[in-house]
Amino acid sequence: MTDTPAGPTAPDPWAAIRPYQDSEVADVLARLASDRELLDALTRYRLPRLSRSLPWLARGLASHAIRRQTRDVTGVRDFQLRVAYYMERMIRTSTDDFRVEGLEHLPPEGAYLFIGNHRDISLDPAFVNYALHLAGRDTVRIAIGDNLLKKPYVTDLMRLNKSFIVPRALRGKRAMLAAYQTLSDYIRHSIVEDQHSIWMAQREGRAKDGIDRTDTAIIKMLTMARRREDRAAPIGEAIAELRLVPVSISYEYDPCDLQKARELHAIHSQGRYEKSKFEDIQSIVAGITGHKGRVQLRFGRPLGPGFDTPEAVAAEIDRQVIGGYELFPSHYLALEALGDAPELVDLSQVSSADRARFQARLKEVPAELHPWWLAQYANPVRNKAERLADCSLGDA
Known part of the structure; x- marks a missing residue:
């Protein structure tokens, strides 16, 4: 996983865009451990009450945690x-x-x-x-x-x-x-x-x-x-x-x-x-x-x-x-719910547990968003069918 290139040091035309190299890691980690925005973001997520009441203490604890977690990272x-x-x-x-x-x-x-x-x-x-x-x-x-x-x-x-x-x-x-x-x-x-x-x-x-x-x-x-x-x-x-x-x-x-x-x-x-x-x-x-x-x-x-x-x-x-895309029960159930391509709906591998899980998630979606939410899952079924049809025409 090392990202340090071999060979002598040379001008680096990609210094502004490339990943960091091993020699830069220590300085970057030290910078992160004192970055106030990062510390505030971490404490809001992990220490919400303390971050509101004693933000300076929460930041100190987060900084200490970063240093402890990365002390062996070289x-x-x-x-x-x-x-x-x-x-x-x-x-x-x-x-x-x-x-x-x-x-x-x-x-x-x-x-x-x-x-x-x-x-x-x-x-x-x-x-x-x-x-x-x-x-x-x-x-x-x-x-x-x-x-x-x-x-x-x-x-x-x-x-x-x-x-x-x-x-x-x-x-x-x-x-x-x-x-x-x-x-x-x-x-x-x-x-x-x-x-x-x-x-x-x-x-x-x-x-x-x-x-x-x-x-x-x-x-x-x-x-x-x-x-x-x-x-x-x-x-x-x-x-x-x-x-x-x-x-x-x-x-x-x-x-x-x-x-x-x-x-x-x-x-x-x-x-x-x-x-x-x-x-x-x-x-x-x-x-x-x-x-x-x-x-x-x-x-x-x-x-x-x-x-x-x-x-x-x-x-x-x-x-x-598209050929390598795996279609799960969620994809077929979404297409079934939309009701516009019943010939593409394959429920042979859909269990009652799959359907219950799908319905539970759909209930959390506001009604006005149903078409957009369902389309995310239904479109891969349509895409795969379209691709198969194109291949069949090509072979004909």
């Missing part, structure tokens, strides 16, 4: 082993089952660019990392949008956990182009030179409506580094060099489904949605602590060089992501 691997401990506890308390498929088909030698569907801000790559950790493999570097890094302590925590920063807040085409070129260079360097795997989402932001589609702009960004070096390089070769592997993650229940339904309803009814100040942080906490039922993670097959356009690459990622 590098990135040590920090991630602490994360693995909490990940194991989270899986025990908030999931009914976690299964991994397809990793056995990927040789452990070399690095991969894992591109997956995106449902949870922090857990999607965390489950990938945990699966790799259980298999005795190194963890990934994680692409994270700078829109989530509004607080210095959040940036520090994410970069300690091997996250690198994807620019989203820049203005102007030149600035964005330069930033994407740097990002593309870093991703290629990580895969080809460092031999260090990467995880990134197939598009910006979570798929709040349950529809997984790859943004071709991401594919274009990924090929920029190779094609700057060799303008004649085919897109397929640039992608094959990165050893791109589609990844599907499926949650039986999404702890943030109600919040996503509110957002979709607001956009539909008012034309816009304004996030609250700490909404992304609250979504991260809700995703980690909320009940998820069963979780399925499926690794696909690496893409070869036989692609001529970004659209063709995106279509293959979509094919593997």
Whole structure:
């Protein structure tokens, strides 16, 4: 899990966006232990009464706890082993089952660019990392949008956990182009030179409506580094060099489904949605602590060089992501409740306990949000059926 590159020290063109290295960990941990915003956030969550009555004491206790918990952390691997401990506890308390498929088909030698569907801000790559950790493999570097890094302590925590920063807040085409070129260079360097795997989402932001589609702009960004070096390089070769592997993650229940339904309803009814100040942080906490039922993670097959356009690459990622997506009883029950595609509803594996659990969750959803809440679970069934129909037409 180490993230310290070998070789002599050289100018670091990615210092502003890359994950922290072992040599930086001690200073970052010391900074976190005295970060007032982080301490206040922790005490509001863990010591709510004390944080209101004696905030200075609550902050002191939180700072002491951070120093005690990290006293033996000397590098990135040590920090991630602490994360693995909490990940194991989270899986025990908030999931009914976690299964991994397809990793056995990927040789452990070399690095991969894992591109997956995106449902949870922090857990999607965390489950990938945990699966790799259980298999005795190194963890990934994680692409994270700078829109989530509004607080210095959040940036520090994410970069300690091997996250690198994807620019989203820049203005102007030149600035964005330069930033994407740097990002593309870093991703290629990580895969080809460092031999260090990467995880990134197939598009910006979570798929709040349950529809997984790859943004071709991401594919274009990924090929920029190779094609700057060799303008004649085919897109397929640039992608094959990165050893791109589609990844599907499926949650039986999404702890943030109600919040996503509110957002979709607001956009539909008012034309816009304004996030609250700490909404992304609250979504991260809700995703980690909320009940998820069963979780399925499926690794696909690496893409070869036989692609001529970004659209063709995106279509293959979509094919593997949707094909590898696991449909749980919650998905079929949601489609049944909507009542608009009865021919796709398969209740053969739905038990009375599944139905009772689903109905209990639905009762907690305000009536005006039902269509949006249900669509999140029903759309993957439609997507899979549509993909199967497209494959059948292609074979005809």
